[in-house]
Amino acid sequence: xxxxxxxxxxxxxxxxxxxxxxxxxxxxxxxxxxxxxxxxxxxxxxxxxxxxxxxxxxxxxxxxxxxxxxxxxxxxxxxxxxxxxxxxxxxxxxxxxxxxxxxxxxxxxxxxxxxxxxxxxxxxxxxxxxxxxxxxxxxxxxxxxxxxxxxxxxxxxxxxxxxxxxxxxxxxxxxxxxxxxxxxxxxxxxxxxxxxxxxxxxxxxxxxxxxxxxxxxxxxxxxxxxxxxxxxxxxxxxxxxxxxxxxxxxxxxxxxxxxxxxxxxxxxxxxxxxxxxxxxxxxxxxxxxxxxxxxxxxxxxxxxxxxxxxxxxxxxxxxxxxxxxxxxxxxxxxxxxxxxxxxxxxxxxxxxxxxxxxxxxxxxxxxxxxxxxxxxxxxxxxxxxxxxxxxxxxxxxxxxxxxxxxxxxxxxxxxxxxxxxxxxxxxxxxxxxxxxxxxxxxxxxxxxxxxxxxxxxxxxxxxxxxxxxxxxxxxxxxxxxxxxxxxxxxxxxxxxxxxxx
Amino acid sequence: xxxxxxxxxxxxxxxxxxxxxxxxxxxxxxxxxxxxxxxxxxxxxxxxxxxxxxxxxxxxxxxxxxxxxxxxxxxxxxxxxxxxxxxxxxxxxxxxxxxxxxxxxxxxxxxxxxxxxxxxxxxxxxxxxxxxxxxxxxxxxxxxxxxxxxxxxxxxxxxxxxxxxxxxxxxxxxxxxxxxxxxxxxxxxxxxxxxxxxxxxxxxxxxxxxxxxxxxxxxxxxxxxxxxxxxxxxxxxxxxxxxxxxxxxxxxxxxxxxxxxxxxxxxxxxxxxxxxxxxxxxxxxxxxxxxxxxxxxxxxxxxxxxxxxxxxxxxxxxxxxxxxxxxxxxx
Numbered sequence: 001x002x003x004x005x006x007x008x009x010x011x012x013x014x015x016x017x018x019x020x021x022x023x024x025x026x027x028x029x030x031x032x033x034x035x036x037x038x039x040x041x042x043x044x045x046x047x048x049x050x051x052x053x054x055x056x057x058x059x060x061x062x063x064x065x066x067x068x069x070x071x072x073x074x075x076x077x078x079x080x081x082x083x084x085x086x087x088x089x090x091x092x093x094x095x096x097x098x099x100x101x102x103x104x105x106x107x108x109x110x111x112x113x114x115x116x117x118x119x120x121x122x123x124x125x126x127x128x129x130x131x132x133x134x135x136x137x138x139x140x141x142x143x144x145x146x147x148x149x150x151x152x153x154x155x156x157x158x159x160x161x162x163x164x165x166x167x168x169x170x171x172x173x174x175x176x177x178x179x180x181x182x183x184x185x186x187x188x189x190x191x192x193x194x195x196x197x198x199x200x201x202x203x204x205x206x207x208x209x210x211x212x213x214x215x216x217x218x219x220x221x222x223x224x225x226x227x228x229x230x231x232x233x234x235x236x237x238x239x240x241x242x243x244x245x246x247x248x249x250x251x252x253x254x255x256x257x258x259x260x261x262x263x264x265x266x267x268x269x270x271x272x273x274x275x276x277x278x279x280x281x282x283x284x285x286x287x288x289x290x291x292x293x294x295x296x297x298x299x300x301x302x303x304x305x306x307x308x309x310x311x312x313x314x315x316x317x318x319x320x321x322x323x324x325x326x327x328x329x330x331x332x333x334x335x336x337x338x339x340x341x342x343x344x345x346x347x348x349x350x351x352x353x354x355x356x357x358x359x360x361x362x363x364x365x366x367x368x369x370x371x372x373x374x375x376x377x378x379x380x381x382x383x384x385x386x387x388x389x390x391x392x393x394x395x396x397x398x399x400x401x402x403x404x405x406x407x408x409x410x411x412x413x414x415x416x417x418x419x420x421x422x423x424x425x426x427x428x429x430x431x432x433x434x435x436x437x438x439x440x441x442x443x444x445x446x447x448x449x450x451x452x453x454x455x456x457x458x459x460x461x462x463x464x465x466x467x468x469x470x471x472x473x474x475x476x477x478x479x480x481x482x483x484x485x486x487x488x489x490x491x492x493x494x495x496x497x498x499x500x501x
Numbered sequence: 502x503x504x505x506x507x508x509x510x511x512x513x514x515x516x517x518x519x520x521x522x523x524x525x526x527x528x529x530x531x532x533x534x535x536x537x538x539x540x541x542x543x544x545x546x547x548x549x550x551x552x553x554x555x556x557x558x559x560x561x562x563x564x565x566x567x568x569x570x571x572x573x574x575x576x577x578x579x580x581x582x583x584x585x586x587x588x589x590x591x592x593x594x595x596x597x598x599x600x601x602x603x604x605x606x607x608x609x610x611x612x613x614x615x616x617x618x619x620x621x622x623x624x625x626x627x628x629x630x631x632x633x634x635x636x637x638x639x640x641x642x643x644x645x646x647x648x649x650x651x652x653x654x655x656x657x658x659x660x661x662x663x664x665x666x667x668x669x670x671x672x673x674x675x676x677x678x679x680x681x682x683x684x685x686x687x688x689x690x691x692x693x694x695x696x697x698x699x700x701x702x703x704x705x706x707x708x709x710x711x712x713x714x715x716x717x718x719x720x721x722x723x724x725x726x727x728x729x730x731x732x733x734x735x736x737x738x739x740x741x742x743x744x745x746x747x748x749x750x751x752x753x754x755x756x757x758x759x760x761x762x763x764x765x766x767x768x769x770x771x772x773x774x775x776x777x778x779x780x781x782x783x784x785x786x787x788x789x790x791x792x793x794x795x796x797x798x799x800x801x802x803x804x805x806x807x808x809x810x811x812x813x814x815x816x817x818x819x820x821x822x823x824x825x826x827x828x829x830x831x832x
Contacts, residue, residue, distance in 0.1 A: 327718035356718040358699040391514035
């Protein structure tokens with residue numbers, strides 16, 4: 001067996017409250033495709049950022065072709081022969097294809113000016129060698145997404161990268177374009193490049209990869225040759241932990257259906273989604289990132305318009321045209337993008353909490369600050385908010401405490417249905433437990449909770465029933481009784497049930 | 502883990518609001534106003550006189566009325582550059598109505614109504630069609646004044662009735678003009694609206710983060726539309742006052758008013774980026790602008806120099822809050 005061209009060992013990277021990578025290792029071999037597999041949040045993206053010089057690891061070594069390297073900047077990573085093609089590759093629409101390929105390392109003539117002629121010729125040569133069928137002189141914006149990927153690959157070739165990282169390169173491509181990409185990957189392999197291929201889709205991995213490495217919760221949990229490993233073995237590795245977090249035990253009696261949605265459709269994002277949530281129930285929504293779960297929830301919350309479908313809340317038909325309508329009806333939404341959509345960070349805690357409840361705290365439209373403080377105190381203290389005063393700007397709080405402010409804001413409106421979109425994403429363990437505990441408390445008080453989550457333990461630990469979505473469609477609605485994590489992953493990724501390996 | 506028995510009582514606030522107010526921008530504005538007042542009274546023997554001071558108020562009340570509404574609009578993250586053009590159009594339509602024999606109540610109704618209609622038009626373009634307000638109102642600035650020029654050419658409307666002129670020239674009591682009283686009443690109303698009502702709270706929320714405000718159930722579009730209508734309304738009122746004071750309408754009326762109104766708003770401590778500001782600051786700033794231009798007038802400083810002064814003031818005013826913040830952070 002040949003030596004790996006790139007070796008990462010003992011890479012550790014922590015962020016405040018989260019250990020994203022814990023002593024992980026990875027090996028890439030020349031002329032081979034290695035698939036990096038893991039759930040959302042397993043640490044794949046963090047690793048890519050470490051490899052491309054965007055993040056600095058807290059510990060660990062990186063060796064390229066046997067020599068230890070340090071990658072303090074993105075530039076040093078490309079100098080070491082590492083390049084990445086991202087989900088949304090950073091290219092420049094207004095520049096020509098040739099300029100995009102040679103940006104940052106354009107050939108220079110003896111006057112120190114860019115040698116345009118050589119640049120164009122070489123760019124065209126690279127593109128032709130890939131059979132890309134792209135004119136190097138046209139502007140990038142004239143190309144479709146697939147062709148842009150080709151330009152990104154050409155850029156990788158032009159800087160003579162030995163290691164090419166492809167981070168979900170097929171996410172936005174059609175089947176035909178994906179086939180073209182496979183051909184290109186074969187070309188890169190023949191050229192002796194080592195390729196790291198990140199994808200959620202098992203059919204792709206089995207089609208193109210030679211090796212695999214599986215990450216789970218920031219740790220490397222398995223690696224080997226694809227040809228020698230079955231899909232179910234890999235799924236097992238992805239989810240195989242014991243559900244190690246403790247979720248509050250609940251035995252709330254489920255009541256009548258509170259919210260029923262029928263055939264919700266959107267022109268592009270989702271189609272024919274039907275579900276119902278009962279009083280005292282937590283309904284989980286599981287799926288891969290981009291499955292359309294958040295989009296469905298934002299439509300239920302009135303933020304985006306439906307092309308068809310109907311909703312019934314407590315026996316009454318509703319069709320919220322704005323978030324304000326939804327809140328008035330009794331549906332509230334804790335968004336995934338907390339900093340942008342959830343809280344107004346430059347305003348104090350109490351004003352964030354009282355904003356949707358001003359009608360209640362005010363008197364004939366005039367503010368009553370004492371009432372606002374009272375309301376804010378009642379709900380933030382129920383959530384054990386850690387702050388020094390209620391007049392503190394939300395920006396000074398940690399992510400977990402900001403989330404508590406968002407939840408407090410909605411509880412104060414006394415909603416019927418609360419939708420939580422990735423409620424514990426990016427928050428510390430302690431706040432996570434507080435949020436989980438609180439969700440249990442909410443349903444026991446007769447609220448209905450819809451929880452969108454990409455974290456398997458959370459979905460399995462909290463939900464009464466689980467809706468699985470894939471690519472904008474509802475795959476299945478399952479009772480959370482004796483449900484195996486593997487089943488959810490299979491449904492979400494679209495892997496057919498196979499004979500046990 | 503968390504022990505619920507250890508719930509600490511969260512205090513409302515830690516800092517003393519009185520102390521932070523004393524260190525604030527408004528205190529600085531009061532000091533500046535006092536200094537300019539003192540300098541003026543030494544510089545000109547005619548300044549310290551009840552009638553001079555009364556004249557002074559005519560210098561800024563019309564623009565300041567617009568600045569009150571403009572402050573709310575800028576706090577919400579929008580702007581209206583068409584306010585002076587709204588005055589021109591409203592004044593022109595009043596003049597036109599005068600030619601058809603309209604009396605004072607009808608004239609006032611037309612002036613104010615035109616203002617509201619223009620504001621609603623701006624508001625529709627910004628909130629309905631989702632166009633950026635700076636572009637929309639640069640467009641309507643040309644549009645509104647263009648209509649005035651088409652109607653009037655190089656002519657002017659004259660001959661407004663005396664009962665109409667009272668709005669711009671009349672006194673409520675002794676040296677206290679109708680314009681000043683109207684401004685003070687409007688200032689109180691806008692103070693209450695911005696700082697004491699749900700509406701004002703929502704305006705601040707929108708200016709700080711309109712996406713999060715929308716996600717919190719605030720009807721962002723509706724509030725912005727109302728703010729454009731309010732700015733139009735105040736421009737319409739200013740058109741009535743100015744037309745009544747001048748006694749005539751030319752298409753070039755109120756040229757440059759938008760910049761002075763915006764200068765007052767920004768000098769008053771309203772963040773040009775939205776989300777922060779106060780009506781007290783805007784009122785103080787209006788007084789300062791009035792004091793300075795009137796003082797320069799008493800000293801026979803030519804108008805062109807005053808323009809240079811207003812321009813410099815606008816730049817200084819945008820730079821000062823940044824320097825002030827740096828100073829506060831160090832202190």
